[in-house]
Amino acid sequence: MTHTPDKPRRKGPTGLHARFVEPYQRALEHHRFRPPADSDALIAARVHRGDAAAFQAIVVRHRPAVAAYLRTCTADPHTAEDLTDRTFARAFAAAARGSDPTMSWRLHLLATARGLAVRAWGHRPDTFAAPFRTWADTGGTWSLESRSRLAEAYRLLPERWQTVLWHTVVEGEGRAVTLACLGLRREEYGRFTSRARTALHEAYLELHQRTAESSAECVRYGALLATALTGSSYGTDRTYDGSVAYERKAAYERIADHLAGCALCREAYTDLSDLDAQLRAQLPPLLLGWWPGPEYRELRAAQPVPARPPAFLAEAVRTAARERRRRRALRHHVTSRRAAVCLLTLALGTWLSLSLYESLVRPAPPHALGEQPPLPPQDPDTTHSALPGSPEPTRTTPSTAPVVPPRPGATQRPRPTPTPPLEPAGYEEPQLLDATGPIPAEAFTLHTGTTAGPDGTRTLPSGTWLRYDNVDFGTTAKHRAHLRLAAPAAPGTQLTLRLDDSATPAALATLSGTASPDVSLTEGTTGIHTVLIEVTCAGTDPCLRLASTSFTP
Structure with missing residues (x-):
């Protein structure tokens, strides 16, 4: 009968703890x-x-x-x-x-x-x-008449909250892509998403209160509207506290009659009661156009x-x-x-x-101390005789100073000039338009309903517009817009000037038969913007023939 050696025992915990608890703890720490x-x-x-x-x-x-x-x-x-x-x-x-x-x-x-x-x-x-x-x-x-307080509230949020709402709500992407784009850990995902929705909810209610300031009744019902919507921005009506649900229900019953007659408050309740669906329906068409x-x-x-x-x-x-x-x-x-x-x-x-050391330590010669230096030995074959008072022959002593080799003349190599980085293949630098211009009318990016006129002018009927991208206003604020027309504008012609996709016009003026009107901007403008020129005719149509536009301080 052969003897079987004992198997070595495992050190540490065994059983269920070693099979299930330890791997979970290691994964959690990882x-x-x-x-x-x-x-x-x-x-x-x-x-x-x-x-x-x-x-x-x-x-x-x-x-x-x-x-x-x-x-x-x-x-x-x-x-x-x-x-x-x-x-x-x-x-x-x-x-x-x-x-x-x-x-x-x-x-x-x-x-x-x-x-x-x-x-x-x-x-x-x-x-x-x-x-x-x-x-x-x-x-x-996109349509210039479309206005969305939900999109305006979204623009007011910080970039990180905009990113998490776009990826999770609008595009419905997975958690891994969102975490990578924001640089977050997995345990921060839920808290960050919840904070972004809450911030959007609060920004929307603040915009609603500012918009409803003209109506005393809407201002009075603003707090009740916020109470009725508490918790609804998360897309669920479930709550762990029955009192909160009761308060929301009571607040909604008190503002139900007001919501039936007020379109502004009814729109706010509709947007915030199902925030995710409204974000998916409103944001992409307003921010991208094609969606x-x-x-x-x-x-x-x-x-x-x-x-x-x-x-x-x-x-x-x-x-x-x-x-x-x-x-x-x-x-x-x-x-x-x-x-x-x-x-x-x-x-x-x-x-x-x-x-310097040798010059200080070296002993001085005898003649420097007043002593007569010894005469050099005479050659008996020479005919030279040393007479009294005759000058002594000069003795040349070799110099003991080290000889420094001359500095080699190294040729100066030209300093290489840094080469500018190559532009990537396929890259096209966008062309900037100088705002002080003048900007020709034919330099537009997009238009609707306008026609080309002689000498590079554009004829604008009522309800048409011209859009100019990448207009550089520089660092000095521009306060006035100068329009050069091919012919005086028809009486009652209304000109609207917008910057980028702003809902508020940058300038609004009525032209009165002049060929070089000046329009004041609502505020000074710097940087690079998109300029949109809209025309509304009162009588004669078309009513404006634009030659160029420029902006001055």
């Missing part, structure tokens, strides 16, 4: 202390500092969405692929310059893609889908995640690597020159120190 991914804003800052390869993370996160959005605009996948590369190339160039978007990166990329699609549609309309062509033919923008929601979500889910960086990014990474090698070589060259100068200075200082 997720708790695992650092979050870099947010989109942090990656843009790294790109601005020269780390071009970091932009690949933004491409991986957002390329499926941008490609799906452009696929809904185009009729073939090749055009969508080309516009997608151009969108990310433009975003990369802006990030390298340090120009951060004022909105979430997803919304910024979709807006850039829409602008490129509209420009490409103007050159090749047959490569775009029929619904997009119909939308572009009607003006390529095929269900088709976009289906195509985004089918898009593959890019495995390799696009061509423009690979070229930018190679260019950055070459620039780093050139700078490293330049630093090495400068360091070598400095080391050579230091060694030469040290050698010269050592030689001067030794020379």
